[in-house]
Amino acid sequence: xxxxxxxxxxxxxxxxxxxxxxxxxxxxxxxxxxxxxxxxxxxxxxxxxxxxxxxxxxxxxxxxxxxxxxxxxxxxxxxxxxxxxxxxxxxxxxxxxxxxxxxxxxxxxxxxxxxxxxxxxxxxxxxxxxxxxxxxxxxxxxxxxxxxxxxxxxxxxxxxxxxxxxxxxxxxxxxxxxxxxxxxxxxxxxxxxxxxxxxxxxxxxxxxxxxxxxxxxxxxxxxxxxxxxxxxxxxxxxxxxxxxxxxxxxxxxxxxxxxxxxxxxxxxxxxxxxxxxxxxxxxxxxxxxxxxxxxxxxxxxxxxxxxxxxxxxxxxxxxxxxxxxxxxxxxxxxxxxxxxxxxxxxxxxxxxxx
Amino acid sequence: xxxxxxxxxxxxxxxxxxxxxxxxxxxxxxxxxxxxxxxxxxxxxxxxxxxxxxxxxxxxxxxxxxxxxxxxxxxxxxxxxxxxxxxxxxxxxxxxxxxxxxxxxxxxxxxxxxxxxxxxxxxxxxxxxxxxxxxxxxxxxxxxxxxxxxxxxxxxxxxxxxxxxxxxxxxxxxxxxxxxxxxxxxxxxxxxxxxxxxxxxxxxxxxxxxxxxxxxxxxxxxxxxxxxxxxxxxxxxxxxxxxxxxxxxxxxxxxxxxxxxxxxxxxxxxxxxxxxxxxxxxxxxxxxxxxxxxxxxxxxxxxxxxxxxxxxxxxxxxxxxxxxxxxxxxxxxxxxxxxxxxxxxxxxxxxxxx
Numbered sequence: 001x002x003x004x005x006x007x008x009x010x011x012x013x014x015x016x017x018x019x020x021x022x023x024x025x026x027x028x029x030x031x032x033x034x035x036x037x038x039x040x041x042x043x044x045x046x047x048x049x050x051x052x053x054x055x056x057x058x059x060x061x062x063x064x065x066x067x068x069x070x071x072x073x074x075x076x077x078x079x080x081x082x083x084x085x086x087x088x089x090x091x092x093x094x095x096x097x098x099x100x101x102x103x104x105x106x107x108x109x110x111x112x113x114x115x116x117x118x119x120x121x122x123x124x125x126x127x128x129x130x131x132x133x134x135x136x137x138x139x140x141x142x143x144x145x146x147x148x149x150x151x152x153x154x155x156x157x158x159x160x161x162x163x164x165x166x167x168x169x170x171x172x173x174x175x176x177x178x179x180x181x182x183x184x185x186x187x188x189x190x191x192x193x194x195x196x197x198x199x200x201x202x203x204x205x206x207x208x209x210x211x212x213x214x215x216x217x218x219x220x221x222x223x224x225x226x227x228x229x230x231x232x233x234x235x236x237x238x239x240x241x242x243x244x245x246x247x248x249x250x251x252x253x254x255x256x257x258x259x260x261x262x263x264x265x266x267x268x269x270x271x272x273x274x275x276x277x278x279x280x281x282x283x284x285x286x287x288x289x290x291x292x293x294x295x296x297x298x299x300x301x302x303x304x305x306x307x308x309x310x311x312x313x314x315x316x317x318x319x320x321x322x323x324x325x326x327x328x329x330x331x332x333x334x335x336x337x338x339x340x341x342x343x344x345x346x347x348x349x350x351x352x353x354x
Numbered sequence: 355x356x357x358x359x360x361x362x363x364x365x366x367x368x369x370x371x372x373x374x375x376x377x378x379x380x381x382x383x384x385x386x387x388x389x390x391x392x393x394x395x396x397x398x399x400x401x402x403x404x405x406x407x408x409x410x411x412x413x414x415x416x417x418x419x420x421x422x423x424x425x426x427x428x429x430x431x432x433x434x435x436x437x438x439x440x441x442x443x444x445x446x447x448x449x450x451x452x453x454x455x456x457x458x459x460x461x462x463x464x465x466x467x468x469x470x471x472x473x474x475x476x477x478x479x480x481x482x483x484x485x486x487x488x489x490x491x492x493x494x495x496x497x498x499x500x501x502x503x504x505x506x507x508x509x510x511x512x513x514x515x516x517x518x519x520x521x522x523x524x525x526x527x528x529x530x531x532x533x534x535x536x537x538x539x540x541x542x543x544x545x546x547x548x549x550x551x552x553x554x555x556x557x558x559x560x561x562x563x564x565x566x567x568x569x570x571x572x573x574x575x576x577x578x579x580x581x582x583x584x585x586x587x588x589x590x591x592x593x594x595x596x597x598x599x600x601x602x603x604x605x606x607x608x609x610x611x612x613x614x615x616x617x618x619x620x621x622x623x624x625x626x627x628x629x630x631x632x633x634x635x636x637x638x639x640x641x642x643x644x645x646x647x648x649x650x651x652x653x654x655x656x657x658x659x660x661x662x663x664x665x666x667x668x669x670x671x672x673x674x675x676x677x678x679x680x681x682x683x684x685x686x687x688x689x690x691x692x693x694x695x696x697x698x699x700x701x702x703x704x705x706x707x708x
Contacts, residue, residue, distance in 0.1 A: 027522075035547070036526045037533065093490060097483040120536065129451040132486060133529050136447060139493060140521035147514045153507040160501040167494035168381075172390045175487050179391065182474065193389070 007065060007341045009058055012077065016057040019081040020048055023145055043113060043134055044141075048088050051104035056083040056207040059229075059345070063211025066338045067221050076214050078149035079159060083207055086142035090170060090202075092135035096128055097178060098262060109134065151214065158213040166206035173197030180265035182289060186273035191265055192234070199240075200233025227328040228342060231321035236349040238318050241266045242311065246302060257298050263289030267317070272310035280304045322350050361419060361695045363412055366431065370411040373435040374402055377499055397467060397488055398495075402442050405458035410437040410561040413583075413699070417565025420692045421575050430568050432503035433513060437561055440496035444524060444556075446489035450482055451532060452616060463488065505568065512567040520560035527551030534619035538642060540627035545619055546588070553594075554587025581682035582696060585675035590703040592672050595620045596665065600656060611652050617643030621671070626664035634658045676704050 028041045057080035064076045094100075095108040102108055107115070113134075114127025151159065176194045208225040244259035245268060259266065269288065276284060283304055287297045305311050325346050329339050382395045411434035418430045448454075449462040456462055461469070467488075468481025505513065530548045562579040598613035599622060613620065626638060637658055641651045659665050679700050683693050 030522075031526075036551075037529060040526070040529055089490075093486060097486060122536070126532070126536075129532055130529070132447060132451060133525055133532060136443075136490075136493065137522070137525045137529075139490070140518070140525060143497065143521075144518040147518060153511070157507070164494070164498040164501060167497075168491070171487055171491045171494060172385075172394070175391060175394055175484070175491075178480070178483050178487065182476070182480075197390075 005337060007062065007337045009341060009344075012058050012061045012080075013054045015077045016054050016081045016084060017049070019078050019145075020084060021045075023081070023085075023141070024048075027141070039116070040134055040137065043109060043130075044088065044138055046112070047092065047103075047109050048084070050106050052084070052087070054084055055345070055349070056087055056203060057081055059204060059207035060211040062338060062341050062345075063208035063225060064215045065211075066208065066225060066334050066342075067212035067215035067217035068335075069211070069215035075150040075152075075155070076211065079146055079151060079155075079214060080207075080211065082142045082145035082149065083210070085138055085145055086167075089135045089138035089142060090174075092131050092138065094174065096131050096135070097174070098258065100258060154216075155214045158216075159210060162206060162210045162213050166202060166210070169197050169206070170202040173199070173202065177264070182263050184263055184265045184269040184273065184288060186270050187265075188267065188270045188274065191267040191270040194265065195234050195237045195267065196230065199237035200230045202233075203236060204233035205229035224328060224332045224334070228325045228332075228346075231324045231328075232346045232349060235318045235321040235325075235346075238267060238314050238321075239350050241268050242314055242318075245298075245305065246311070257293055257295075260288055260298055260301055261291055261293050268305060268310055268314050271313050272305050272308045275308040275310060275313075276304065280308060318350050322346055359691060361416060361691050363695060363698075366412050366415045366434075367408045369431045370408050370435045370438060371403070373432050373499075374438060375399075377435070377439075377495070378402075381495070393470070394488055394491065397463060397484075398442060398492055400466070401446065401457075401463050402438070404460050406438070406441075408438055409699070409703070410441055410557060411435055413558060413561035414565040416692060416695050416699075417562035417579060418569045419565075420562065420579060420688050420696075421566035421569035421571035422689075423565070423569035429504040429506075429509070430565065433500055433505060433509075433568060434561075434565065436496045436499035436503065437564070439492055439499055440521075443489045443492035443496060444528075446485050446492065448528065450485050450489070451528070452612065454612060508570075509568045512570075513564060516560060516564045516567050520556060520564070523551050523560070524556040527553070527556065531618070536617050536643060538617055538619045538623040538627065540624050541619075542621065542624045542628065545621040545624040548619065549588050549591045549621065550584065553591035554584045556587075557590060558587035559583035578682060578686045578688070582679045582686075582700075585679045585682075586700045586703055589672045589675035589679075589700075592621060592668050592675075593704050595622050596668055596672075599652075599659065600665070611647055611649075614642055614652055614655055615645055615647050622659060622664055622668050625667050626659050626662045629662040629664060629667075630658065634662060672704050676700055 024041055024045050028038060030036075031038050031041055057077070060080035060083055061073065061076055064073070069076060091103060092109050095103055096110050100108045101111060106112070108131075110127045110131035112127070113130040114123045116130075117123040117126045120126065146159065146163065173194060173196070176190070177198050180190060180194065205226050208229050209222055212221055212225060241259070241264075244256065244264075244266075247256055249256045269284070272284060273281060283300060287293060287301050290297065326343065329342055329346075332339075334342075378395055378399050382392060384390075385392050385395055411431070414434035414437055415427065415430055418427070423430060445457060446463050449457055450464050454462045455465060460466070462485075464481045464485035466481070467484040468477045471477040471480045474480065500513065500517065527548060527550070530544070531552055534544060534548065559580050562583050563576055566575055566579060595613070595618075598610065598618075598620075601610055603610045623638070623642065627635060630638060637654060641647060641655050644651065680697065683696055686693075688696075
């Protein structure tokens with residue numbers, strides 16, 4: 001990489017997608033050869049290519065550049081692609097657990113699969129079970145993509161502890177999320193830990209670490225990437241929570257009432273409960289978590305989130321985390337194209353409309 | 355290994371269990387250190403140590419001996435233990451998908467976890483979701499056990515394709531099982547393919563291959579292990595199917611009516627449908643798959659399975675597969691202790707009362 005040439009983010013995305021498509025083509029051929037059901041690969045292909053910004057693979061490749069990675073980027077891009085397949089697993093199971101109706105503006109995979117069995121009384125249950133299995137397969141295949149990425153033995157050995165840590169972290173994050181959904185409290189600390197595990201480490205820090213690990217990183221680079229990655233990841237999730245409550249479903253591709261109906265234990269709600277007067281508290285408790293929450297009810301919740309200053313406080317948390325990440329970038333001795341790319345990602349992740 | 359000394363199967367099981375316990379102890383310490391919920395590790399520990407014969411790890415270690423494995427068996431035993439953690443994943447998700455009430459004579463994990471949330475209206479759903487996540491974690495941790503087993507880079511590289519193949523196979527097997535459950539037909543070929551993928555490859559062939567791969571196997575050894583493993587694995591599942599219909603739930607630890615209520619597409623039922631007269635066919639179709647099937651109904655199904663000769667035919671299939679496996683063992687140039695161990699496993703897997 002020339003120190004003056006910008007990183008080709010669009011090109012990275014295209015290469016990641018090309019590798020995922022190749023991998024699935026191989027799986028489709030293998031399934032046909034062994035007379036195994038082809039719909040498994042096709043369901044996964046449909047899911048993977050219906051959207052997604054490939055943020056984790058892109059960050060992985062940037063992490064490699066950040067740590068001075070040089071030479072053939074092919075194996076790094078392929079290892080990065082494994083993160084996207086893992087993410088497909090995470091999203092499919094997440095949608096099953098949240099019983100989300102849609103993902104990326106289309107029916108969630110378990111609903112999509114249920115439609116195959118529509119002649120049967122237990123179609124929804126079958127859709128869920130097929131989605132659990134296809135998610136499991138995506139997890140196993142993310143491994144296979146990593147195993148066959150063409151990494152050197154040294155790169156591979158360096159990658160494994162990062163992968164292992166990332167997986168435990170996201171699953172603990174999901175578990176924390178799951179066990180706290182349904183009864184949000186004013187416990188801000190827990191809401192922040194859910195964000196840290198479910199998003200900040202998983203989506204930003206560990207992808208950067210994985211890329212860096214593939215490039216024999218100098219001491220200090222991993223903690224620099226953490227110093228950037230955790231605040232950006234937290235800000236990204238805080239923005240997501242705001243969009244989940246105040247956003248336009250046409251932009252987000254997700255129904256705007258899901259988070260409130262599910263009663264997610266978000267920072268936004270924790271802050272509102274901390275600041276609410278008894279009347280406001282009663283309103284929040286009466287409305288959040290109602291499966292039949294309608295537009296009017298949601299509007300009343302939003303009014304309390306605004307009136308308590310919780311919405312502004314979250315906006316402020318996003319800004320301060322963005323500033324913190326920019327500060328870390330400014331102080332670090334990273335190649336300028338890496339700094340520019342990470343700045344752009346931090347801005348778009350925290351200011352994005354969807 | 356001395357050629358005259360029998361393999362210490364009990365000792366292998368003990369070492370596998372000791373490693374699993376150590377691994378989980380480490381995970382419990384890490385969770386405490388990071389203030390993560392300890393019940394995740396404890397739920398998995400409770401599940402793993404509530405039973406199980408460790409047949410896959412034992413076969414893995416035997417595969418290593420079969421291929422002339424020598425020297426420190428420690429890394430091989432630890433790699434073998436990863437198969438048991440993977441199996442915990444497979445069972446937990448399988449029980450969710452079958453909505454099994456019990457496993458190993460105790461409540462299935464999703465029911466166990468639901469009891470934690472019994473104060474809430476959505477306790478069953480929460481139990482299912484926590485079980486999906488804990489299953490996911492078991493899959494990720496099976497990888498971590500393999501990654502940290504202390505294998506040489508060459509052993510590790512040899513192991514990965516076997517692991518990748520095994521995972522795709524079991525998941526396709528589960529998918530076939532899932533999509534054919536609910537409408538059993540006389541399609542024997544499909545019933546046999548479900549067995550091949552769900553059980554024979556996963557439970558016998560691939561564990562043997564994994565062990566052999568860790569020992570620089572000579573040409574021919576893998577196909578010998580396949581020649582033994584597939585028939586034994588098929589016979590094992592055929593026995594399981596018979597026990598699922600004719601067995602005593604006190605011995606099997608599983609309610610005896612589950613397979614019939616779920617309408618599993620088994621070889622037993624496929625054969626019965628092939629041989630049934632119109633009246634018998636009508637009886638099978640009316641009774642199999644009823645969620646409210648009672649003892650009387652099950653007794654009528656059993657009578658048809660006997661009268662059509664399907665039960666005897668399955669017994670015959672078990673015997674002929676056992677004979678085939680024994681023949682392969684007799685013709686192969688394997689160390690005598692390996693032959694004795696594999697003979698014993700073949701006999702106990704096919705004649706076992708539970």
